[in-house]
Amino acid sequence: MSSTPDREPSASGFIAAMTVTDATMLAVGSMIGSGIFIVSAGIARAVGSPAALLAAWVLTGVITILGALAYGEMAAMYPRAGGQYVYLREAFGSFPGFLYGWTLLTVIQTGTIAAVAVAFGRFAGVILPAIGPDPIAHLPRAGLCVAMLGCHTAADAITVGATPQRLVAVAVVWMLTLVNMRGVRQGKRIQTSFTLIKAGAVVALIVLAVTVGRNAAALTANFSPDGFLGHAPTTAPFLLAFGAAMVGCLFSTDAWNNVTFAAAEVRDPQRNLPRALVYGAGLVTLLYVCTNVAYLCVLPLAGVADGATVAARGIQYATQDRVATAAAEQIFGARGSVVMAGAILVSTFGCVNGLLLAGARVYYAMARDGLLFPAVGRLNDKHVPATALVVQAIWVSMLCLSGTYTQLIQFVIFTALVFYVATTVGLFTLRRRQPDTPRPYRALGYPVLPAVYIALTTAIALTLLIAPATRAQALVGLLIVMCGAPVYVVWRALGRLPRTTAAH
Secondary structure, three states, rough: OOOOOOOOEEEOOOOEOOOOOHHHHHHHHHHHHOHHHHOOOHHHHHOHHHHHHHHHHHHHHHHHHHHHHHHHHHHHHOOEEHHHHHHHHHHHHHHHHHHHHHHHHHHHHHHHHHHHHHHHHHHEEEEOOOOOOOOEEEEOHHHHOHHHHHHOOHHHHHOOOOOOOOOOEEEEEEEHHHHHHHOHHHHHHHHHHHHHHHHHHHHHHHHHOOOOOOOOOHHHHHHHHHHHHHOOOOOHHHHHHHHHHHHHHHHHHOOOOHHHHHHHHHHHHHHHHHHHHHHHHHHHHHHHHHHHHHHHOOOOOOOOOOOHHHHOOOOOOOHOOOHHHHHHHHHHHHHHHHHHHHHHHHHHHHHHHHHHHHHHHHHHHHOOOOOOOOHHOOOOOOOOOOHHHHOOOOHHHHHHHHHHHHHHHHHHHHHHHHHHHHHOOOOOHHHHHOOOOOOOOOOOOOOOHEEEEEEHHHHHHHHHHHHHHOHHHHHHHHHHHHHHOOOOHHHHOOOOOOOOOOOO
């Protein structure tokens, strides 16, 4: 594969068109969506001090980089379409691999795409007010309030139907799906271009915030010794709250593994995949930490929910949690909301493209192993899994119009953490079971650093199970994973699953 020019398909049928830069931009672009512009408000309310806010982002970055270092070895061993699905299958067999692919298709990938696409629609409404949230047609709220999806009040109830914002989301999903069906070159061009633009926009926000936009009152409140550390609590309730608050950070950095899904389309993947994983995780970690420092330079952390001004509401109570918009308004005045809306449109557009491109490769790999319908495992004349892209777009569209994406993404992090832990345990299993398999790259710091990653990730997952604020979502996430078990049993009973699953 490493010697195959990008104009010719390799033995797998894919075209290796992505350079290390393209692969890194796929990793970065899939990670940076709308989260970094919003979630800091909720984290700030939960942890209560600038030090704890920054610590949550730093710890998330460390965890992500450790995961990227561990995954790099498996990516170099198995540079095939499907990435993490392939690693689980090779380490533990087809059943764990199927559970991962099932959860990716039903919740993790598609739910995230829907959430980011609807975020695109919401911020498009800032620029074009006609793109509003009011339903064009919908079913009654009360009849669709499902307790297991977290609907405890009328405000939480699921509203199924079309709104201008949701229709824009669906249109973006299908437009980018059609672009990606035309070939990996088209998809990678959009991804690389939009990722560079949005990374530049984030850097611009950081630079402006720490230079011309600095707020003396915010600096004093956030960076004085008492203000920075707050009360520095170390009690068990605070630690649980801190762990639960990291859900926002983890959601914002999730999808760092997506570049492995498209491994068959990366040039010299044994060398470039590990680099793209680490470069992408490291760059996003740096941007996210610096972005939160920028917020703290412009806005006080503490605020009041009904504050009359942006500064009075602070980071904790930014309007609709749009911290980046509040910071931009503090820097640019009233036009700041429009400036930031434009930046977030670029960010979410590129993020949706990356998630669509990568996710379809997992479903393709599953179908090649007999775990999905055969048509999903075929490439079109442009050497991309067109049917997998269409199936993905159909389900994402249903999630957008159903309104369930808001509830589903609450379950994404716990289920994703479970599979991150399982996959990294698979690294140890593969070292033992396949000692002679070529390893062009060996995980840095093995076995210590992968073990630290497993310990940290497991601790956060257990925190989500214990903390009252996240326990229900974690349990439902686990239930969604296990719902794949009977599907797998039925699939085998129908004779769809081969006795042995060949590597592709």
